[in-house]
Amino acid sequence: MIVEPNGVIGILGGGQLGRMLSLAAARLGLKTHIYTPEDHSPAGQVADAVTIGDYKDADRLKDFGDLVNVVTYEFENVPAETVDILAANHALVAPGGKALSIAQDRLVEKEFVNSLGARTAPFHAVDDLASLEVGLGVIGRPAILKTRRLGYDGKGQTTIGAANGDLSLTWDEANRKAWEEIGARPSILEGFIDFEMEISIIGARGRNGEIRCYDAPRNIHKGGILRQSVVPSGAPDGAVKNAIAITSKILDALDYAGVIGVEFFVEKSGGVIVNEFAPRVHNSGHWTSDACAVSQFEQHIRAVAGWPLGDPRRHSDCIMENLIGDEVERWRDLSREANTCIHLYGKRDASPGRKMGHVTRIRAR
Ligand SMILES: Nc1ncnc2c1ncn2[C@@H]1O[C@H](COP(=O)(O)OP(=O)(O)O)[C@@H](O)[C@H]1O
Ligand SMILES: [Mg+2]
Structure with a gap:
C-alpha cells in the first residue's frame, strides 16, 4: 500500500x-x-x-x-x-496497536525491552505499600516510583530516599508520602541510574523492514522535562552503536512502520540502559527539521505512507531548546538571531510547564 x-x-x-x-x-x-x-x-x-x-x-x-x-x-x-x-x-x-499497548505501560515496556536482551533500570511492580517496601528492599535507595500509565514530562513520578529528601520522616512515612504523591496507583519502582548522560535514538522502520536512524542527540532534562537536545552528543561511538542496535531490535520485534523515539541512559563505563520508548515522533528529534534534509516528521509520514525512507544524515550541528510556559515570549529576541529556526505551536494559553514552541540553533558542519 x-x-x-x-x-x-x-x-x-x-x-x-x-x-x-x-x-x-x-x-x-x-x-x-x-x-x-x-x-x-x-x-x-x-x-x-x-x-x-x-x-x-x-x-x-x-x-x-x-x-x-x-x-x-x-x-x-x-x-x-x-x-x-x-x-x-x-x-x-501504523505503527499499530502492539507498539502502543507496550509503550503505555512502563512495567510491560520494561519486561519487553529485557526480553530482547537489552538492559533497563532494575524494577519492581508496586501495587500497594507492602509491595513498595519489598521493592525498596530489593532495589535499594534512592529509587524512583512512577505510575505505570499516563506519566509524561516527569509527571506521575517521585524519588524516594534522595539526599535532598525530608529527613524528618521515618522510612515508613516517606514511603506512604511517595505512594500518595503518585496517586496510589499501579506503579513501578525503578533503581536510580547514576548516568553520565542521556541520549536518544530517533529511528524509523519502513513497510519493507528497512531501518534508518538519526544521529543521537544528548538530552538535558530539568524537573523531568526536556530542555535541550544537543547534536553531536559527545557520547562514545560504541554507546551510540549499541543504542542503535537496541532500537533496531525493538522496531523489528514490533513489526513497526513509522518513527520511534528510544531514550537511553549512558553509563560512565559507556554502557547503555533503555529508559523508555515513545511509539511516535519525539521531542528530542525536533532538530531534524532544521539540520537534516528529511526531518523525523517527513520520515514518519514516508514510513506510514509506504514511501521509501529518506536519508537521515544531518548537514549541521545544532542545539534544540524547548520554549516552556512564558519562555515563549522570547520569540521577539530569538527572531533577531541568525541561524536560529523558531517553531511556535499556536497554543493560546502559556501555562507553566506547557511546551509552547522550540528553537533550533544550527551551525553548518
Ligand atoms: N531510573 C532513573 N534513574 C535516573 N534518572 C531517571 C530515571 N528515570 C527517569 N529519570 C529522569 O527523569 C526523566 C523523565 O523520566 P521518564 O521515565 O523518561 O518519564 P517521562 O515519561 O515523563 O519522560 C528522565 O529523562 C531522566 O532524566
Ligand atoms: Mg522520558
Whole structure:
C-alpha cells in the first residue's frame, strides 16, 4: 500500500507533533485529517480536515477511518479501544496497536525491552505499600516510583530516599508520602541510574523492514522535562552503536512502520540502559527539521505512507531548546538571531510547564 500525493493521512491527536507531521505531509503533497477531542488544536490549525471527537466514539471514528488512507498517532495515550475500533472498520493503523499497548505501560515496556536482551533500570511492580517496601528492599535507595500509565514530562513520578529528601520522616512515612504523591496507583519502582548522560535514538522502520536512524542527540532534562537536545552528543561511538542496535531490535520485534523515539541512559563505563520508548515522533528529534534534509516528521509520514525512507544524515550541528510556559515570549529576541529556526505551536494559553514552541540553533558542519 502506498499513499500517493493528494492521499490522506489520518492522525490521532491534535498536539504540536501532529502539527509538525501535517506540515511535513503538506510538503509532500499529502493531506492530513486530525482526530482530536480538543477544539482549536495546534495540529487542527494547519491540517486539511479536523474531526473533533472522543477517542471512544465508535461512529465518529468509523467515519474518520473511511475518509483517510492510513491512520497514525501523535499521542501515545490513545486508548487501545480506539485502535481496535478503527481496525474493526478495516482502517490501516501504523505503527499499530502492539507498539502502543507496550509503550503505555512502563512495567510491560520494561519486561519487553529485557526480553530482547537489552538492559533497563532494575524494577519492581508496586501495587500497594507492602509491595513498595519489598521493592525498596530489593532495589535499594534512592529509587524512583512512577505510575505505570499516563506519566509524561516527569509527571506521575517521585524519588524516594534522595539526599535532598525530608529527613524528618521515618522510612515508613516517606514511603506512604511517595505512594500518595503518585496517586496510589499501579506503579513501578525503578533503581536510580547514576548516568553520565542521556541520549536518544530517533529511528524509523519502513513497510519493507528497512531501518534508518538519526544521529543521537544528548538530552538535558530539568524537573523531568526536556530542555535541550544537543547534536553531536559527545557520547562514545560504541554507546551510540549499541543504542542503535537496541532500537533496531525493538522496531523489528514490533513489526513497526513509522518513527520511534528510544531514550537511553549512558553509563560512565559507556554502557547503555533503555529508559523508555515513545511509539511516535519525539521531542528530542525536533532538530531534524532544521539540520537534516528529511526531518523525523517527513520520515514518519514516508514510513506510514509506504514511501521509501529518506536519508537521515544531518548537514549541521545544532542545539534544540524547548520554549516552556512564558519562555515563549522570547520569540521577539530569538527572531533577531541568525541561524536560529523558531517553531511556535499556536497554543493560546502559556501555562507553566506547557511546551509552547522550540528553537533550533544550527551551525553548518
Ligand atoms: N531510573 C532513573 N534513574 C535516573 N534518572 C531517571 C530515571 N528515570 C527517569 N529519570 C529522569 O527523569 C526523566 C523523565 O523520566 P521518564 O521515565 O523518561 O518519564 P517521562 O515519561 O515523563 O519522560 C528522565 O529523562 C531522566 O532524566
Ligand atoms: Mg522520558
